[in-house]
Amino acid sequence: MHDQNQNVKDAKIGVVLTDSDDWTANAFLKNIRKRDAKALPINLSTLSASISTSDFSIFNANLKDSKLDAVLVRDVGISFSLETISFKFDLLRQFENSNIPVLNSPTSIQNAANKFFSFYLFKLAHLPIPQTVITSELEVALKTIEKFRIVVVKPIFGSQGKGIIKLESSQPESDLASKLAELLKERGVLYLQEFVLNPGRDIRVFVVDEEALGAIYRVPRSDSFIGNLSQGGTPVKCELTEEMRELAISATTAVGADFAGVDLIEGEGGLFLLEVNATPSGKGIKLACGIDVTERIIDLLFERIADKERKEATE
Ligand SMILES: Nc1ncnc2c1ncn2[C@@H]1O[C@H](COP(=O)(O)OP(=O)(O)O)[C@@H](O)[C@H]1O
Ligand SMILES: [Mg+2]
Structure with missing residues (x-):
């Protein structure tokens, strides 16, 4: 653990x-500095x-003369083009290639962010997911509805409940067709997922290092079905069940996140997995x-730095 390792005192963590006002970003910086390590x-x-x-x-002015010991990713940010997003992930991969711990790994962040590929990984791991169809064909989309x-229609790369809508087969077909055509344009x-009938809430479980630390229910606003806090959902304490623990840990492992x-x-027959967020x-x-x-994430980061140093010392 970090306490036994003096080297973490001088460690430099990127x-x-x-967003410099973000709660999680500031908690990361504060918890790193509390242990006398540098946070950049x-x-x-x-x-x-x-x-x-x-x-x-x-390079940049901030990184000048800094050899980082590890990188912790809070948030990669919105990118306006394929070029900017791939450059950002390539930079993270270069940090990994320089043989320092990068948490979460860029590959796991990409796996998790992709709502199609992550579902493929969940399927391979036999995890319960709502039926989902991905198509560019209007006809297929109409048949799916x-x-x-x-x-529920979602962006494949979306977050914070943005761009998610609900469509129902009871709506006039011409309305559905024009809405779908607009989304296709x-x-x-289109990413179309069966709506899971639920008790008016979703569940966000926190997993760190193969352990479920806790969970919250998120109760959507009365005029919405989307639980994300950024969409006005309310967090309420949730007691973890064994089913929640197992599913959340398996899902995190499936995308390769730490x-x-x-x-x-909560569906009628049990829990369904909606997504893994690797920059939560x-x-x-x-x-x-x-x-x-x-705090637990920073513990894990320092454990990884210590593991690496131990390994290098015995080589
Ligand atoms: N298939 C579904 N059935 C019922 N509600 C859903 C479904 N998919 C998403 N939701 C609601 O919308 C929210 C956002 O969906 P999610 O897939 O987690 O996307 P995002 O990445 O934007 O958070 C969920 O937390 C849940 O409240
Ligand atoms: Mg979500």
């Missing part, structure tokens, strides 16, 4: 963030890379349960 906020959009046959470096009766592809906020929903906010669970997940 904290990848975009890094906004990936401010990093430059220089590459030649003989050299490679990542007829079959599922109520569908905007997104090029820590995650896992969204579950720790604010809701702190408010509702008094659990500071960022």
Whole structure:
């Protein structure tokens, strides 16, 4: 653990963030500094890379003369093009290639952020997921709504409940067709998921290092079915059941993340997995349960640094 390892005192941790007012980003910075290590906020959009046959470096004013010992990712930020998002993930991969711990790993963040590929990983792990159809064909989308009766349409790469709508087969087909055509024009592809009848809440479980630390129910506003706190949902303490623990840990493992906020929903026959968030906010669970997940994440980060140093010392 970190207490037994003096080296963490001098460690320099890069904290990848975009919003300096964000609760989780600040909790990460505070908890790193509390242990006498250095925390360097890094906004990936401010990093430059220089590459030649003989050299490679990542630089900005903040990183000058800093050899990082680890990188902790709070938030990669919204990207306006494929080029900016891939450059950001390539930068994270370069940190990994320089042989320092990067939490969560860029691959696990990408796996989790992709609501199609993550569902494929969940399916391989035999985890319960709502039926989902991904298509660019209007006809297929209309047939799917007829079959599922109520569908939730989401962006494949979405977060914070943004861009999610509910459509029902009872709506006039012409209305459905024009709505779907509009979405197709905007997104090029539709992600249609059966609506899971639920008791008016979803569940966010926090997993760190294969342990479920706690959970909150998120109760949507009365005029919405979307539980995200950023959409006005209210966090309420939730007692973890064994089923919640197992599903949340398996889902986190399936995407390869070290820590995650896992969204579950209570269907009629049991729990369903909605998504794994590999850059989760720790604010809701702190408010509702008094659990500071960022402390446990920082513990894990220091354990990883110590493991690496031990390994190098024996090589
Ligand atoms: N299939 C579904 N059935 C019922 N409610 C859903 C379904 N999918 C999403 N929701 C509601 O919408 C919220 C956001 O969905 P989610 O898949 O977690 O996307 P995001 O990445 O935007 O958080 C969920 O937390 C839940 O409240
Ligand atoms: Mg979610």
